[in-house]
Amino acid sequence: MDFEKNQVPLSLIDSEDQTFRITTETGIDDILDSIKNVGLINPPILIKKKSKYTIICGFRRIAAYQILGLLNIEAKILGSNDRELDCIKIAITDNSFQRPLNLIEQSRSLFMLSGFFKDITSLADAASSLGLPCNPSLIKKIINIYHLPSPIQKGILSNTISLAMAVELGAFEKDAGITFARIFNDLKLGLNKQRELITLINEISLRENIPVMKVIQESNFQEILQNDEFDRTKKTEKLRFYLKKRRYPSIAQAEQDFESLINELKLKNGMKLIPPKNFEGNTFIIKLYFNNLKELQDHSDTLKKIIQNPIFKKQVSGVGD
């Protein structure tokens, strides 16, 4: 591939044409400082299209030159006969061999390449030679990110949303995916809590044949989400509780009833009553912690009262009663 090195007037460079842009970085402060101190080390690469030049790589360098008010920039000019695929490869290589690409940049790169390969195997081969992921199933996931709405892509860039979660969000209607991304970002939820929230909301929606957005827009949900008196942790806790109650009403009620029973029993410090897991088995556990005979005697007195409590009797009434 032949380059011609030339001084190109900035006015002839079409900065609006983002066809070959890989980087997600838009800030140019670092480059400005570098150019001011040592000048342009690595000239941008351009290709002539009609009367203007399209940028293949060097978007931020050219932006820095514009800010500095310079009129011309030294650039490498590709022959106009060079194929688009070659331009894409140059654009990717210029980024991927300098620094690790983030997921969005990988997605852009793979998407740009994908149009030129008829199957995933040949795409994977090409990706590998350009420093991109080469596992076909990973490529399929990453490439789909390119089509996700901007808030989800931003969540990926800010590390709020993982690749796995981005794929899940991509399966929702656009507005639902965006709303989830915003909630995750606002509440700073980790992956497990994101999954829990999505699963609960999605299953409510599927069970009741209503759109996901309708579940999210329900007043109880929104009241928690928009309550300024709650911090993020409190909001998360309340949302999870509300959704669990909505998804599993009988189970949530049983847990609440058991909580009321514990309060009613007025258990002393050092005494714990644990129900059977999921209320499925029949074995209740009482744990006693004591440091001396007096404390053990106190526990004994409390136990006697507990055993006489009618609500407790009903709760533990099993097969043998």
Place this chain on the structure above:
Amino acid sequence: MNREPDNLSSYKIYIDKDVVDSSQVNPILSRLKVPAVVVNNAREVYDAVSCADDPVRKGKKILFLTRNKGDFIRKCPGTRYYTCCDYKILHIGTFCTMDCSYCIMQSYFHPPVLQYFVNRDDLETELNNLFAKKSICRIGTGEFTDSMIWEMWTDLSAFLVSKFSRQSCAVLELKTKTTAIEKLKSLRHNRKTIIAWSLNTTKVIEDEELRTASLAARLKAAAKCEEWGYPLAFHFDPMIIYDGCEEDYRGVIGQLFSHVSSENIVWISLGSFRFMPSLKSIIKKRFPDSKIIYGEFIQGLDGKMRYFKPLRIKLYQNIISHIRSIAPDVLIYFCMEDDEVWKKSLGFIPSECGGLPGMLDESAARHCGLNVVE
């Protein structure tokens, strides 16, 4: 909902090279008249199934004729956490041509494929050994497959029914969702074969049990079998909880007793929907419209997902009271429930009545004329 019988031409047969000369193979080939391929091992068949977009669906269209390299007679895989009925499985084949959303076999076999075991001599030897023990035994073919789907291709039921008719310690249960009973009409059964149907509400059958017979058709078939002298059994399993389900199940019970007489029912079992967690993603993918996985499930003591216990008990109480109001003497039992559920739903626990296996043995003996003293 697709209730059309399967188009036989869409099947493909694979024959294990070791059984090519089996006397069972040719009659099957002549009935099916579809392409057959001899394979060196099962892997070739599994590969053909696994490469499909929907291996479960593909596995329903491939019939693999092979030998049962393990035991034909096996213990039913119960768990120690829930009361098991000590049933025996007659392992004549695997998988099913019908397509129920909740079917555990979708995730039980890797990959799932219709297999029919043609080593009839080994089957017969094991049955002879079982009968020689002279102890009461309940055994069925409907655990890893539907008992009656093999009727259109094989003489299996004719062989089994007549084999069981010539002894008096064991009873065979043929459990089905089909109406493939015509061949049973002329068989000498000596009441040693129980014909059993899985029953469910019309909503569940229509929404979740693809390519099965309708409720009305199943009950009509049951009435015919009763007319031919067969003892009957019914299994409400899996019961699915949904709005209005209790009324629907009561309706099914009403229909059941308007078709058959309670005196001829050996047992009725009840079991609510339970599944290994891995089945959930399969149902989601293969049956996206199904809502059965969105019930209130907890993980049970055996690791399976089950309805929250109070919900199960409430459903059982309702259904049992209705059965008892019509047929107070019919033996009702639970498949895989614990003593608390038994006590709260049926009013007793099995150990108070000699244990569940003993209760079922007694009913089988009474209805089928079992007699271990010869």
